[in-house]
Amino acid sequence: MADFKPIATDSQPGFAQTPFAGLSSEGLPQTSGQPAADSKKTAKKNRGRVDILRVKAGRGGKTVTVVKNFVGIGLPEKEQLAKAMQRACGTGGTVKNGQIEIQGDKRTEVARILTEANFQPVFAGG
Numbered sequence: 001m002a003d004f005k006p007i008a009t010d011s012q013p014g015f016a017q018t019p020f021a022g023l024s025s026e027g028l029p030q031t032s033g034q035p036a037a038d039s040k041k042t043a044k045k046n047r048g049r050v051d052i053l054r055v056k057a058g059r060g061g062k063t064v065t066v067v068k069n070f071v072g073i074g075l076p077e078k079e080q081l082a083k084a085m086q087r088a089c090g091t092g093g094t095v096k097n098g099q100i101e102i103q104g105d106k107r108t109e110v111a112r113i114l115t116e117a118n119f120q121p122v123f124a125g126g
Contacts, residue, residue: 046119047071047073047117048071048072048119048120049119049120049122050067050069050070050120050121050122051068051122052065052110052111052114052121052123053065053066053068053124053125054066054107054125064101064102065101065103065104065105065107065110066100066102067081067099067101067110067114068098068099068100070098075095078095078098078100081100081113081117082100084113085100085106085109085110086102088113089102089109089110091103091104107123111123
């Protein structure tokens, strides 16, 4: 075995210096080291992707906008979203089988409401 000799780092100035030590802070705003108050605001949390479909099949030729694939929300919140969509679209609607159904082709209005509720709406199907 070779002899091992440790290197002392406390007496060498190269390890304690930072590359920014020689820079001047003149003209820069004073900070306390804490993040700014604006950055403490919580960012909008993306609540997941939902699909928006236009469906006519099995409805007597009438067009219905269907919103499905909700993840992590319960029936009461779906009913609140459905009411908001009905008011915005000026039409009727319901919640069936975990999906929101709005009468008529109202995909753009529904997408706007879902975006405001922090969902990621995706137009699926025809």
